[in-house]
Amino acid sequence: MATNLVRRTTKILVLNPNSSKSMTHGLEQGIRTMELSQSTEVHTYTAPGQSPGSINNGNDIFKSSTVVHMNLEETGLLKQYDAVLVACFSEHPLVPMLAEKEGEFGGLAVTGIFESSILACLSFLRQGSKWGIVTTGKYWEDHLTRGVNNFLGTQRDHPNTKFAGVETTGLNAGDFHGGVDPEIVRRKLKEATGRLLEKGDVQCVVMGCAGMAGLEEIIRSVAVEKYGPAKAKELLVVDGVRAGIGLLEQMVRNKRAFQRTP
Structure with missing residues (x-):
């Protein structure tokens, strides 16, 4: 018997590019208080241990982007999500790097908290x-x-x-x-x-x-x-995290509404 999809969930990944689990936990506490659509799921990611524990300068930005990008490539994690929020308040290279993969991940919406x-x-x-x-x-x-x-x-x-x-x-x-x-x-x-x-x-x-x-x-x-x-x-x-999640919710809806379908 065939089934039909009648409601689609929006899955957002909040990506912490440093390796501090306590910082990710702090993000999660704020996210839990947000009023979101019942069809929106928010997941968090903490960078592997090779990434800096705190991003304080240009070297940390570069190191974190390299470590996280490699990890995402190896795991294919982004294939599970509709949108990703880079949770580092900077001109972080991961934002344009992941945005370039939009087609690869089926229209992935990407932004940063900055x-x-x-x-x-x-x-x-x-x-x-x-x-x-x-x-x-x-x-x-x-x-x-x-x-x-x-x-x-x-x-x-x-x-x-x-x-x-x-x-x-x-x-x-x-x-x-x-x-x-x-x-x-x-x-x-x-x-x-x-x-x-x-x-x-x-x-x-x-x-x-x-x-x-x-x-x-x-x-x-x-x-x-x-x-x-x-x-x-x-x-x-x-x-920025709350602002980013709200924006990504709307970006995902707009992409579905305005992109050309096959």
């Missing part, structure tokens, strides 16, 4: 307001500023007027998961957020590290101090 955070902020901004990024170490100031310009097609000497810039805490990704005293994390995150909010009418603050998931209230507390309670309620704190 790219999806930018798109989320741009969709929220009112006239005259800005968005900015709070992240980890000094390295990321130039890397992320350049990445924003590349993504938006702007130049450093002609910057996007909606972008308030990047402020750093001086920490690394692992510090947000037990690497240092939580009070130090709180203080440094508040200081970086304060510097960003002083740059004008900042409506959106992006948490520029997957390890920051769950720290939104620290950022909001600074907005209360800088802007007052009423205006602080309008501040949007963007978690």
Whole structure:
């Protein structure tokens, strides 16, 4: 007797390109609180042990992309999924590398938490307001500023007027998961957020590290101090993982709706 497929599940893989299982666990906690379609499944992946435990500079980015790409090639894991989210807040090479394999995996939708955070902020901004990024170490100031310009097609000497810039805490990704005293994390995150909010009418603050998931209230507390309670309620704190999953859900639906069928 023949059967017919009447409902198709969307399977999303959230890919942590570093080898920290505790960071993946932190991502999972945030994902569990999301309101998603009942037909959407979200799975997580932690990079093999050869990948850095924390991605803090260009060498770590390169190493993680090499290790993960090789592992995905060897396992064929992506054949099981409709979409993949690269959960490293950077211009991570895995995003274009995996996007090039779209045809190989039957229309795989690919984005990163960096790219999806930018798109989320741009969709929220009112006239005259800005968005900015709070992240980890000094390295990321130039890397992320350049990445924003590349993504938006702007130049450093002609910057996007909606972008308030990047402020750093001086920490690394692992510090947000037990690497240092939580009070130090709180203080440094508040200081970086304060510097960003002083740059004008900042409506959106992006948490520029997957390890920051769950720290939104620290950022909001600074907005209360800088802007007052009423205006602080309008501040949007963007978690790139949540933004990315929401975007991928829509990307998968749009691909199915708009791609030419055989």
